[in-house]
Amino acid sequence: MKVLIATKNAGKVKEFEFMFAEMGVEVSSLLDVEDAPEVEETGTTFAENARLKAEEIANLYNLPVISDDSGLVIDAIGGRPGVFSARYAGIEKDDDKNMDKVLDEMRSVPEHERTARFVCTLAVARPGKATVIVEGHCEGSIAYKKTGSHGFGYDPIFLVQGTSNTMAELTKEEKNQISHRAKALAKLKDQMHLLF
Numbered sequence: 001m002k003v004l005i006a007t008k009n010a011g012k013v014k015e016f017e018f019m020f021a022e023m024g025v026e027v028s029s030l031l032d033v034e035d036a037p038e039v040e041e042t043g044t045t046f047a048e049n050a051r052l053k054a055e056e057i058a059n060l061y062n063l064p065v066i067s068d069d070s071g072l073v074i075d076a077i078g079g080r081p082g083v084f085s086a087r088y089a090g091i092e093k094d095d096d097k098n099m100d101k102v103l104d105e106m107r108s109v110p111e112h113e114r115t116a117r118f119v120c121t122l123a124v125a126r127p128g129k130a131t132v133i134v135e136g137h138c139e140g141s142i143a144y145k146k147t148g149s150h151g152f153g154y155d156p157i158f159l160v161q162g163t164s165n166t167m168a169e170l171t172k173e174e175k176n177q178i179s180h181r182a183k184a185l186a187k188l189k190d191q192m193h194l195l196f
């Protein structure tokens with residue numbers, strides 16, 4: 001069994017490969033597809049963007065697909081970067097620049113006001129059928145500096161709630177136990193038949 005994930009983010013692909021392997025399912029992504037389109041993320045919510053990405057790719061290749069729209073929501077700055085997480089510091093999707101921008105905006109925010117969460121919205125789209133959308137959250141707070149080298153995106157500045165570790169200090173096994181992406185995928189577990 002194989003499922004197409006409608007994403008070009010290599011960090012997401014690795015996590016899906018790991019989580020789907022436990023279910024005996026192989027994963028491919030738009031990184032394996034020549035000339036895959038760049039779907040414009042014009043939505044104002046994770047769910048709208050997840051739907052846009054999944055439906056465009058499902059209709060184009062006439063296959064069931066899963067898309068992932070995710071990001072970091074920080075309370076002290078009005079929920080930013082939110083749906084702009086990938087391109088917060090510019091269109092070139094530079095994780096380091098994105099984190100630097102967040103750290104800079106959060107420099108004078110005291111510890112108890114640094115609460116944040118990762119959100120992951122997954123959409124399952126099938127040609128000619130209704131799209132299914134699920135969401136997972138992972139609570140935490142924003143560190144004052146980057147620590148750790150695992151994971152991707154904002155992981156080095158995200159302190160996991162109830163620990164003194166950033167998400168980037170966790171092993172992939174640990175992250176995939178508690179992450180927003182793992183929680184969202186768990187909600188799809190009894191709907192896997194939609195994909196095959």
Ligand SMILES: O=P(O)(O)OP(=O)(O)OP(=O)(O)OC[C@H]1O[C@@H](n2cnc3c(O)ncnc32)[C@H](O)[C@@H]1O
Nearest residue numbers: 007008009068069070071072085086152153154155
């Ligand atoms: O749209 P696709 O092709 O899937 O890839 P993308 O990188 O553009 O993905 P999004 O539009 O969903 O943007 C989400 C951004 O949020 C961040 N992000 C999402 N999940 C994360 C995670 O588990 N850890 C750290 N950062 C994460 C990361 O910077 C992503 O680029």
Ligand SMILES: [Mg+2]
Nearest residue numbers: 009041069086
């Ligand atoms: Mg994107």
